[in-house]
Amino acid sequence: MKQYRTHLLVCAGTGCVSCGSFSLKEALEKEIARWGLGDEILVVATGCNGFCERGPIVMVHPEGIFYQRLKVEDVPFLVEEHLVKGRPVRKFMYVPPAEEKPVPKMADIEFFKHQRLIVLRNRGRIDPEKVDEYIAYDGYEAMAKALTSMTPDEIIAEISAAGLRGRGGAGFPTGRKWALCRREEAAPKYLICNGDEGDPGAFMDRSVLEADPHAVLEGMVIGAKAIGAEKGFLYIRDEYPLAVKRMGIAIRQAKDYGLLGEDILGTGFDFDLEIVRGAGAFVSGEETALIGSIEGQRAYPRQRPPYPAQHGLWGKPTVINNVETWANVPSIIRRGAAWFSGLGTETSKGTKIFSLVGKISNTGLVEVPMGIRLRDIIYGVGGGIPDGREFKAIQIGGPSGGCIPKELLDLPVDYESLTKAGAMMGSGGMIVMDEDTCMVDIALYFLRFTQEESCGKCAPCRIGTRQMAGILARIVAGEGSDEDLKQLEELAVTVKQGSLCGLGQTAPNPVLSTLRYFRDEYRAHIADRSCPALVCKNLITYYIEPEKCIGCLLCLKNCPTNAILGERKKVHVIGQALCIKCGACFNVCPKKVRAVSKYTGEKGRALAGRAADPVKP
């Protein structure tokens, strides 16, 4: 391999690519060539760096300088200053919220400091499209060890001793799953990697597949040896074209190197992998439904038991694990179970990747040890809530999970604690919500989601979620009653108990957890017909404060229904009868002016010129 004095690691994850990281890379290469430094400096496109909020990101290796939000126009200055004259450029560095001094090195940035990387160990440092780079960082060492010096039982024992549990949601012990499948006599056996990451707000699997595809591949070969499978499938969501592409490249390269296919590493062990693209059905993330999808059927969940480990793909024993689970396997085999289980809590070992999104300063992907407190994730790694707003709740576990309020911020993050608190680990999506988020609206959002994604096989899920969504829609419209809350709770239990698969069994969780912690908000919608978070359209009124309005015409021009009257330099007024509450005026009113306000409840109704409550409950 050719030596370079400096590597520029340009993040090429989906987030940064959308912000133009490829054109940035091109510009960097051109500029470096212009200075005649092409032999000294190499520009590398890496997988997702994780700090997506700050894209496009460039890391300068080996110094570890972290540049963020770079534009193509910045390139000539950056190259001349840093790479030619050796002066790192402060203005492109990261400045923590509420501070003025930039933090030059990636390792010193709070977002990265608290993280512990196992699955994401190669993120942002290797080119995922080059197997050599993966190998250079101990890649395929674990596979070589497993294939040449371990028996299947030893591999399973190691994974069991490590305490690895499924990272897809339910947290079933991986070692036990493998052992179950190994015991089966039927042949052939199959392996599946579940990359149908459907939880909205979770994107760790996409990132792992994009940033370190060989880690998943290596984990699967080790798993194949452990259970005795010759064929595996990688099921990847269709919405992730980059992940599909990179995984395809990884498979081809591994085959070329004899790391996959026939007679792997000359050990006589055969294992082949095939990519299957999902087709946009959330329920296919459920393991039995996913199996149906690979078989070319509709993704309908099946009765369990028998479990896939006994009766899976085409009726054969099948081990199905999630992307993150597979990517943990090589590190465990390479560094040993004791090392892995040294991290985490009594029941939850190792690390977990979370996607930290929503109303949070540092949006991105974080890998932290199990057992870390929620507070440390939100305020340490995440940098707190932006715009001086207050934290309200964090939604964990997607449509199957729940909202955790600020009283529980000291909760340790592990499978059991989250479930006890009414949420669940799920795939690890963490959506942070501030005081501007309405919890009833969120519950409705998730219910509509599950209603739409219900495959329709079980009546409680198909009809129950529809009824629940209907009730919630009434409540956010200000037409709910106390009876509705009771019925909502009853239906929740029915849907939970009467559904076949995880989708239905967990669908009521977002409602139950918000009812548990934010009942007051439901009450406000019902009794006062007000939305405390000022979100629910039917319950709010937009109003232009006459003393603040500067008459700039901005809201007037952007109003889609021409509901705003006014002239330049004269106070504007919203014609409430025409207002559709789209919020355009609120959003376009200049930050310094902030003349558009939202009101709810009695005050809102009064401003809207409607009669106050006819009957006060």
Next chain:
Amino acid sequence: MPKPDVVQLVVAKYHAQKRALIPILQDIQEACQWLSSETLAEVARELDIPVAHVWSVATFYKSFSLKPRGRHVCTVCMGTACHVRGGAAVLEHFERKLGIRAAQTSADGEYTLERVNCLGACALAPLAVVDGRYYGQMNEIKANAVLETIKKPEGAARKPDQKASS
């Protein structure tokens, strides 16, 4: 209309395996933009499986489009992160601007508006994708600018909403 050989070519690529029905439909859709009922019938014939089965699969999965799509496809992300940052308002804005609802195509075949559950680019929330390009931190003004770039150049039917000229 799909060329008659597309179906045969794709089916042959997968060695007419019945289990490959989903990838076959995906590849045909990639080539033809959408799946007509004739296409589905032909797939059934080529694979020797019931037409009803092909329909059951094609209607089950969201990525299959059984109607022609517009020249320009606008997709608005409805993921949770986008939702809490105002994704619903972005979708409504597109609906108003294009004069169609989500999952519809405009009568002139120009625009299709779609919603997606999550694109996994939550840092960019709220997010919209127009003709394959990702636009983050979407708002009304940005959406207008993006739509302007894909507008039919001349003789385009004017949208009913106002256009404060010059």
